[in-house]
Amino acid sequence: MSVFIIRRLMQSALVVVIMSFIVFSGVFLVGDPVEILVSDDADQEEREMMIKSMGLDKPFLVQYGIFISKAIRGDLGDSFVFQEPALLLILDRMPATMELAVVALLIAIVFGIPLGVWAGLKPESLASKSIMTGSILGFSLPTFWVGIMMILLFAVVLGWLPSTGRGDVQIILGMPISVFSWDGFSHVLMPAVNLALFKLSMVIRLARAGTREVMHQDYIKFARAKGLKEQRIILVHVLKNILIPVVTVLGLEFGGLVAFSVVTETVFAWPGMGKLLIDSIGLLDRPIIVAYLMIIVFLFVLINLLVDICYSILDPRVRLQDIKS
Amino acid sequence: MSLSESPTIEVKDLKTYFFTKGGIARAVDGVSFSVGRGKVLGLVGESGSGKTVTGFSILGLVDEPGRIVGGEILYRGENLVSASPDRMRELRGVNISMIFQDPMMTLNPVLRIDTQMIEALQAHESISKDDARQRARDVLGQVGIASPDERLRSYPHQFSGGMRQRVAIAIALLNKPDLIVADEPTTALDVTIQGQILYEVQKLCSQTGTALIWITHDLSVVAGLADDICVMYAGRIVEQGSVNSVLDKPMHPYTDGLISSVPSRNKRGVPLAQIPGMAPSLLKLPKGCSFGPRCAHFSNACDSIPDISNYENGRQIRCHNPLGAGTTLRVTD
Numbered sequence: 001m002s003v004f005i006i007r008r009l010m011q012s013a014l015v016v017v018i019m020s021f022i023v024f025s026g027v028f029l030v031g032d033p034v035e036i037l038v039s040d041d042a043d044q045e046e047r048e049m050m051i052k053s054m055g056l057d058k059p060f061l062v063q064y065g066i067f068i069s070k071a072i073r074g075d076l077g078d079s080f081v082f083q084e085p086a087l088l089l090i091l092d093r094m095p096a097t098m099e100l101a102v103v104a105l106l107i108a109i110v111f112g113i114p115l116g117v118w119a120g121l122k123p124e125s126l127a128s129k130s131i132m133t134g135s136i137l138g139f140s141l142p143t144f145w146v147g148i149m150m151i152l153l154f155a156v157v158l159g160w161l162p163s164t165g166r167g168d169v170q171i172i173l174g175m176p177i178s179v180f181s182w183d184g185f186s187h188v189l190m191p192a193v194n195l196a197l198f199k200l201s202m203v204i205r206l207a208r209a210g211t212r213e214v215m216h217q218d219y220i221k222f223a224r225a226k227g228l229k230e231q232r233i234i235l236v237h238v239l240k241n242i243l244i245p246v247v248t249v250l251g252l253e254f255g256g257l258v259a260f261s262v263v264t265e266t267v268f269a270w271p272g273m274g275k276l277l278i279d280s281i282g283l284l285d286r287p288i289i290v291a292y293l294m295i296i297v298f299l300f301v302l303i304n305l306l307v308d309i310c311y312s313i314l315d316p317r318v319r320l321q322d323i324k325s
Numbered sequence: 326m327s328l329s330e331s332p333t334i335e336v337k338d339l340k341t342y343f344f345t346k347g348g349i350a351r352a353v354d355g356v357s358f359s360v361g362r363g364k365v366l367g368l369v370g371e372s373g374s375g376k377t378v379t380g381f382s383i384l385g386l387v388d389e390p391g392r393i394v395g396g397e398i399l400y401r402g403e404n405l406v407s408a409s410p411d412r413m414r415e416l417r418g419v420n421i422s423m424i425f426q427d428p429m430m431t432l433n434p435v436l437r438i439d440t441q442m443i444e445a446l447q448a449h450e451s452i453s454k455d456d457a458r459q460r461a462r463d464v465l466g467q468v469g470i471a472s473p474d475e476r477l478r479s480y481p482h483q484f485s486g487g488m489r490q491r492v493a494i495a496i497a498l499l500n501k502p503d504l505i506v507a508d509e510p511t512t513a514l515d516v517t518i519q520g521q522i523l524y525e526v527q528k529l530c531s532q533t534g535t536a537l538i539w540i541t542h543d544l545s546v547v548a549g550l551a552d553d554i555c556v557m558y559a560g561r562i563v564e565q566g567s568v569n570s571v572l573d574k575p576m577h578p579y580t581d582g583l584i585s586s587v588p589s590r591n592k593r594g595v596p597l598a599q600i601p602g603m604a605p606s607l608l609k610l611p612k613g614c615s616f617g618p619r620c621a622h623f624s625n626a627c628d629s630i631p632d633i634s635n636y637e638n639g640r641q642i643r644c645h646n647p648l649g650a651g652t653t654l655r656v657t658d
């Protein structure tokens with residue numbers, strides 16, 4: 001097991017290094033931040049001072065080298081706009097994004113698995129067909145449009161829920177969290193549902209496909225031949241089998257949730273790191289963009305690692321192979 | 326027949342059809358047999374002849390698009406065809422259990438062996454986990470699994486095919502059922518283990534009075550194990566009787582073909598006889614006798630479906646031109 005983890009850690013480090021190069025060169029290619037940051041009436045000398053101070057006069061590879069050597073020490077550069085460390089700026093907003101993503105994930109799991117299993121057990125029923133139609137909508141309607149419609153309906157027309165911001169926050173484990181107060185919860189609900197819709201649809205489809213497949217397996221028939229009650233067959237024999245793909249995919253998709261929250265945060269003015277990213281892109285604030293992308297890369301790599309470990313706990317067959325290797 | 330002698334299971338004119346897109350597959354079409362306490366019935370036939378579907382019908386486990394469309398299955402006089410799903414669940418695993426054909430697929434891959442055995446006990450009686458585990462352990466030992474304590478904590482993938490089948494057999498035996506349907510349970514095992522399991526099961530049945538339906542296409546297994554034999558062809562029983570009389574003097578051309586295609590010591594060097602042709606598709610059964618196109622004794626009469634005729638010693642044959650009919654008396658009822 002530990003050999004397996006060490007090998008996976010080394011692979012992860014390699015991925016981070018490669019991604020850092022791609023991210024850095026990608027951001028290097030788009031736009032010239034000087035154009036935006038320097039005032040229009042600045043003369044050539046001021047411009048060059050500016051370029052020098054930001055280190056933009058050096059060749060690309062040198063810039064990348066400097067970036068890497070600093071990054072190793074945890075310094076992802078200072079924001080051009082705020083003149084503060086980019087990493088701190090992002091980490092400051094991370095709890096808001098994480099909270100949104102976690103609540104969305106929970107919504108996707110808590111509603112997705114039962115609905116999917118139900119649809120898988122009774123594929124011909126009307127309820128099941130409606131669930132599947134709903135999941136197609138969840139997949140295909142653009143998140144921002146659904147978000148705007150939700151605001152229109154629940155905030156503007158019905159006035160049930162607030163449309164922007166985080167509401168009351170409480171400091172829990174040093175992080176500001178909204179969900180634990182009613183006001184905060186009412187603020188999280190709409191953006192979280194909006195962010196969850198896509199994953200919810202995915203969980204429903206996965207759970208349904210898994211259920212349909214598992215129900216036809218001989219071991220389910222054998223479980224019936226043992227005289228087990230239907231509820232035990234579904235809650236133990238079926239669920240444990242479909243949890244493996246669902247957990248894997250959901251785990252892997254958590255990074256996607258965080259990344260996707262950019263759209264939701266913008267629509268609901270949720271003060272998370274996605275909103276910071278969008279603002280920074282508008283200002284071509286390179287260090288923030290790079291730092292954000294690096295954090296996302298890091299997150300994906302970390303999640304992959306955790307999913308592999310969870311997977312090996314859930315699926316005994318994987319566990320054995322790891323011990324052997 | 327007095328009540329105490331009434332058979333454990335009596336199947337009467339059972340019809341289980343599959344309503345598929347391509348038409349109706351009459352997988353079991355008018356099958357009748359009975360098995361008494363402690364008796365073993367061998368159910369033989371080629372692949373696709375309806376053996377497994379017969380077994381599933383008895384347990385009430387026929388899946389869509391299949392359905393029992395006629396007949397009776399009397400378990401100690403109670404008709405299972407009209408029994409409620411709850412009643413069937415009560416009976417399954419306790420009174421009637423089944424060992425499935427493919428040992429690699431019958432155990433849930435993500436649940437430990439102890440979970441899968443203990444739940445089989447707890448589904449039917451309130452028994453503590455520890456007591457249930459103890460029972461599971463004992464039965465595993467009975468089917469020849471060494472160090473059962475350790476084995477109980479294993480997952481199915483840590484077992485070979487033969488070991489899994491023993492576990493499945495152990496699960497079938499757990500609640501000491503009155504009737505076991507064993508669907509080719511030893512096909513996946515090597516010959517020595519096969520012999521050992523056959524011996525164990527046989528001993529158990531005679532000790533506890535369990536009736537056994539042993540499904541196989543291996544006539545040599547049936548010869549050593551069964552009391553009676555039913556030969557199935559395309560969903561119908563074509564010949565039945567006591568093992569000795571059927572194997573000594575087969576009267577249906579299909580049974581005869583099956584017997585001549587079994588390798589035997591007496592015929593060393595002589596090429597094995599093969600039944601020509603292939604088993605027919607249930608969706609396109611030949612007109613008249615379904616064995617007709619492959620039968621060397623075909624006559625004009627065979628254009629109509631033969632009825633069952635009774636012969637001495639309780640033998641039944643479904644054929645217009647039974648072999649050796651001159652030497653075996655036909656009884657009319």
Ligand SMILES: Nc1ncnc2c1ncn2[C@@H]1O[C@H](COP(=O)(O)OP(=O)(O)OP(=O)(O)O)[C@@H](O)[C@H]1O
Binds near residue numbers: 350374375377379
């Ligand atoms: N789910 C199903 N859908 C449609 N037809 C089916 C289904 N299950 C069984 N059948 C039909 O029933 C017939 C008998 O199948 P069965 O499994 O009982 O054969 P078998 O005698 O057990 O054969 P084998 O020796 O290969 O196990 C098949 O040929 C098939 O036509």
Ligand code: SF4
Binds near residue numbers: 577622623
């Ligand atoms: S009825 Fe005719 S075709 Fe059928 S088995 Fe008998 S002899 Fe052969």
Ligand SMILES: [Mg+2]
Binds near residue numbers: 378426508
């Ligand atoms: Mg079969």
